[in-house]
Amino acid sequence: xxxxxxxxxxxxxxxxxxxxxxxxxxxxxxxxxxxxxxxxxxxxxxxxxxxxxxxxxxxxxxxxxxxxxxxxxxxxxxxxxxxxxxxxxxxxxxxxxxxxxxxxxxxxxxxxxxxxxxxxxxxxxxxxxxxxxxxxxxxxxxxxxxxxxxxxxxxxxxxxxxxxxxxxxxxxxxxxxxxxxxxxxxxxxxxxxxxxxxxxxxxxxxxxxxxxxxxxxxxxxxxxxxxxxxxxxxxxxxxxxxxxxxxxxxxxxxxxxxxxxxxxxxxxxxxxxxxxxxxxxxxxxxxxxxxxxxxxxxxxxxxxxxxxxxxxxxxxxxxxxxxxxxxxxxxxxxxxxxxxxxxxxxxxxxxxxxxxxxxxxxxxxxxxxxxxxxxxxxxx
Amino acid sequence: xxxxxxxxxxxxxxxxxxxxxxxxxxxxxxxxxxxxxxxxxxxxxxxxxxxxxxxxxxxxxxxxxxxxxxxxxxxxxxxxxxxxxxxxxxxxxxxxxxxxxxxxxxxxxxxxxxxx
Numbered sequence: 138x139x140x141x142x143x144x145x146x147x148x149x150x151x152x153x154x155x156x157x158x159x160x161x162x163x164x165x166x167x168x169x170x171x172x173x174x175x176x177x178x179x180x181x182x183x184x185x186x187x188x189x190x191x192x193x194x195x196x197x198x199x200x201x202x203x204x205x206x207x208x209x210x211x212x213x214x215x216x217x218x219x220x221x222x223x224x225x226x227x228x229x230x231x232x233x234x235x236x237x238x239x240x241x242x243x244x245x246x247x248x249x250x251x252x253x254x255x256x257x258x259x260x261x262x263x264x265x266x267x268x269x270x271x272x273x274x275x276x277x278x279x280x281x282x283x284x285x286x287x288x289x290x291x292x293x294x295x296x297x298x299x300x301x302x303x304x305x306x307x308x309x310x311x312x313x314x315x316x317x318x319x320x321x322x323x324x325x326x327x328x329x330x331x332x333x334x335x336x337x338x339x340x341x342x343x344x345x346x347x348x349x350x351x352x353x354x355x356x357x358x359x360x361x362x363x364x365x366x367x368x369x370x371x372x373x374x375x376x377x378x379x380x381x382x383x384x385x386x387x388x389x390x391x392x393x394x395x396x397x398x399x400x401x402x403x404x405x406x407x408x409x410x411x412x413x414x415x416x417x418x419x420x421x422x423x424x425x426x427x428x429x430x431x432x433x434x435x436x437x438x439x440x441x442x443x444x445x446x447x448x449x450x451x452x453x454x455x456x457x458x459x460x461x462x463x464x465x466x467x468x469x470x471x472x473x474x475x476x477x478x479x480x481x482x483x484x485x486x487x488x489x490x491x492x493x494x495x496x497x498x499x500x501x502x503x504x505x506x507x508x509x510x511x512x513x514x515x516x517x
Numbered sequence: 518x519x520x521x522x523x524x525x526x527x528x529x530x531x532x533x534x535x536x537x538x539x540x541x542x543x544x545x546x547x548x549x550x551x552x553x554x555x556x557x558x559x560x561x562x563x564x565x566x567x568x569x570x571x572x573x574x575x576x577x578x579x580x581x582x583x584x585x586x587x588x589x590x591x592x593x594x595x596x597x598x599x600x601x602x603x604x605x606x607x608x609x610x611x612x613x614x615x616x617x618x619x620x621x622x623x624x625x626x627x628x629x630x631x632x633x
Contacts, residue, residue, distance in 0.1 A: 316566060317532045323539055323559055412629035416535075418622045423527045426618055431526030449585055456581070457529065459573035464566055 180278055181258040182209040182336070186232075187247035188265035189240070192221040194381055199230045201268035207275040210257050214265070215247040223265075244332065245348035245355040252347045255339050262348075264333040266381035268296065277336050277376035287341045287368035288360065290330040291376030302389045304481035305488025306382045308465055311478055312485075314374065315468035322372035326417040330363075330370050332356030334378040341368060352406060353510050354399025361403060364417060365410035386491070393492055397499035398510035400424070405503070428500055432493040455486055527615050534615075536567035 184202055188195050195214065202212055214227035218240040227234045241247050248262055259281055263269065270276075273291060280289035292314045298307045321327045330337075332355060345362060348355040360370055383389035404421060411418045435454070442450040462482060469478025502508045539560035546552045 316536070316563070317528075319559060320532050320535050320539070320563055323542075323556070323563065324535065409629075412622075412625040415622055415626050418625065419531065419619055420528075422618050422622055423531045423615070426614075427526035427528045431528075434526075452581065456577060457574075459577045460529070460570045463569045463573050467566065467569075 177208050179208045183255045183257045184209040184212045184261045185248050185251050186263050186265050187215045187244045188223050189217040190219045190221045191265035192223045192226050194266035195223055196226045197268050198265055204271055205274045206272045213251045215251050217241055217247040243350050245350045249347035259336055260339045261336040264380050267333045267378050270377040273376045277373045280371040280373050285369045286371050287363045288330040288337045289371040289373055290335040291378055292374045293331055294379055295382040296379035300384045301484045303382050303384055304484035307481045308485035311465045311468045316464040318372050324416040327370050327372040329357045330360045333380045352399050352402035353395045357403045361407045364414055393495040397495045401499050401503040428496045432497045435493050533567045536563040540564050
């Protein structure tokens with residue numbers, strides 16, 4: 138699962154918070170069970186991994202963290218009262234495990250529990266099912282050398298690309314992270330610093346009270362809050378991670394429901410503060426327009442035209458296929474995954490329909506019925 | 518997380534136009550002494566991607582017009598090419614709506630900056 142390196146030169150670590158040590162600051166087992174004494178640099182970084190019943194995945198995540206070319210000063214797994222062996226798996230790999238007295242109910246709650254005790258200049262949050270490319274930390278940290286930057290995020294791709302839903306998500310991420318997100322970053326406003334893999338300036342994060350639990354999308358809430366407070370956020374396409382994405386419709390639905398509600402909740406919370414940020418406000422307003430109009434076209438207008446005028450209007454569901462194929466194929470080719478990208482492409486159009494349904498449903502519940510989603514359910 | 522309907526609707530058009538503008542923005546930055554090699558590379562790369570996407574859009578329209586059976590083309594193309602609003606082409610209406618939304622954002626920015 139190595140990413141290609143074309144177009145992404147090796148970063149120079151300029152941060153004053155990197156120090157050279159002959160052994161990692163935290164004595165933990167490397168991937169082969171031995172202590173790492175290979176002179177890898179240690180950064181002023183604490184990695185937080187919130188986990189609830191992630192025994193199947195957290196081991197791989199921790200091993201990917203311990204195998205980084207630049208090590209964290211500390212790795213903390215927050216075991217949110219799991220009922221499986223999550224804590225045992227983490228402890229066996231030598232990382233610190235925190236366990237709250239009761240389940241916090243959200244990923245944000247778990248992360249905030251550990252954040253209070255972080256003393257390193259930078260804090261990274263990774264999902265318990267997310268593995269990092271071996272140089273992900275090394276590549277993302279230079280973005281924090283700019284004192285105006287409070288957070289940075291990386292390129293996300295699904296860890297498994299097998300089922301229809303994973304393939305759809307793979308295509309969606311290839312498109313989103315190779316085109317719109319790079320445009321957003323150019324204009325200084327990545328829409329979201331992804332919760333599955335982001336690094337933050339610790340003092341800024343603590344001053345903001347950590348991750349807020351008022352919405353179902355705490356990563357979007359934090360990103361927009363940072364912008365409103367005058368901070369910058371960067372997207373670093375060379376820093377790659379692979380989370381586990383929902384493999385079936387049931388779990389995909391849970392995730393999409395949370396994301397759709399989370400987006401609308403954040404619009405309700407932040408719309409006043411976003412007015413001063415032209416590009417971001419434009420992206421959000423256009424997304425809101427599409428949430429209502431584009432989804433209505435998908436589910437009402439096109440079917441009606443197909444029935445009443447001509448079945449040829451069903452072409453409307455795939456008419457943008459060549460347009461989307463351009464960035465997807467290019468990104469797949471750059472990554473040495475062109476065949477996978479092309480094979481996965483049709484699945485995207487199915488996923489998009491499901492995404493549209495959940496967005497419309499969220500609009501109905503949040504904006505019309507005023508029944509916000511409050512129960513946090515992960516996608517697997 | 519991702520939001521919305523990637524590639525579809527006004528959002529897709531917005532990012533294509535934003536990408537096409539990137540070389541100009543980078544040129545403005547260069548004139549202010551704020552350009553970088555990485556920024557120029559990203560600006561040109563994304564603009565090239567956007568141009569390729571527009572080319573694919575045009576090719577799709579051409580292909581659909583040629584591959585549709587004559588009867589279907591008569592039914593579909595007039596509806597796709599025009600709207601009830603004074604016969605304005607669909608593409609023009611889309612651009613007008615996008616411009617209107619961006620105008621709303623600019624007005625909101627001005628109001629947000631107004632001293633209280």
